[in-house]
Amino acid sequence: MQYSSEAASNGGIKYTLSGQLSAQHHPIFRVLLKELEAATFSHCTLNLAQLEFIDSGGLGMLLLANDMCKKRGSILVLQGATGNVLKILTLSQFQKIMTMID
């Protein structure tokens, strides 16, 4: 997994993830979580449009990010998931847990 971050509108922060988000990528996602923990933002968007694969370990990492945002009174938005990533998120009913947009 690779990621980049940028400021978003209305005081938000946006991360773009690419490649695979699976158990093997926990170390790099932990770096992202640490960055998120230290950042100031009103809401956080994870752009998943370039993400090609996700497993239950990756889903767990998204839930940790969601919990972190909630604790700060913010929200996490998942954006642009397609194909097999969208399929796994939908089967896992993530649309009921966090905001998902196209």
Added chain:
Amino acid sequence: MYLSPQEAGMWEARLPTEKIIREPIAALLVEEMQQFIRFSEEMRFKIEFCLQEGLQNAVVHGNLEVTMPLLSLEDFEHAQNIIEHRLTIPLFNQRQVQVVCRLFSESLELNIKDEGKGFSIAEKQKETLFGRGFMLMTELSDGFSYCQKTTTLQILFKKLS
């Protein structure tokens, strides 16, 4: 090559625990499978996903015997530290995972055997943050079972095309 041919329609791989923890072995195994088994792109994803989940369970819950619930970032960090520590201990580090693929006329059976003490699927599913793997395997395969006694997960795909 990880997979080596055994009898007709059967291939086997023996994988070190640390390799599975660090590397995308499931994707590599599926690439190798495609050299001798024809399946659709949709099936490729299903096989890779289930193999990835099976291998991760085999090393984390099986070979490394990490059984704690993962309900927070603190739990997760703690579990990662346990994993890294156990990877330095020969008792855990020397354990392997055996993957056996059996191809029948229209179906594929994967057997993933670890060298741990066995774990309870019901207990793993209670771990809410990271416990969706078995539910997803149920959705994406045509059946799977885990035998605690033989520490073997069996996954079945009935149609490959």
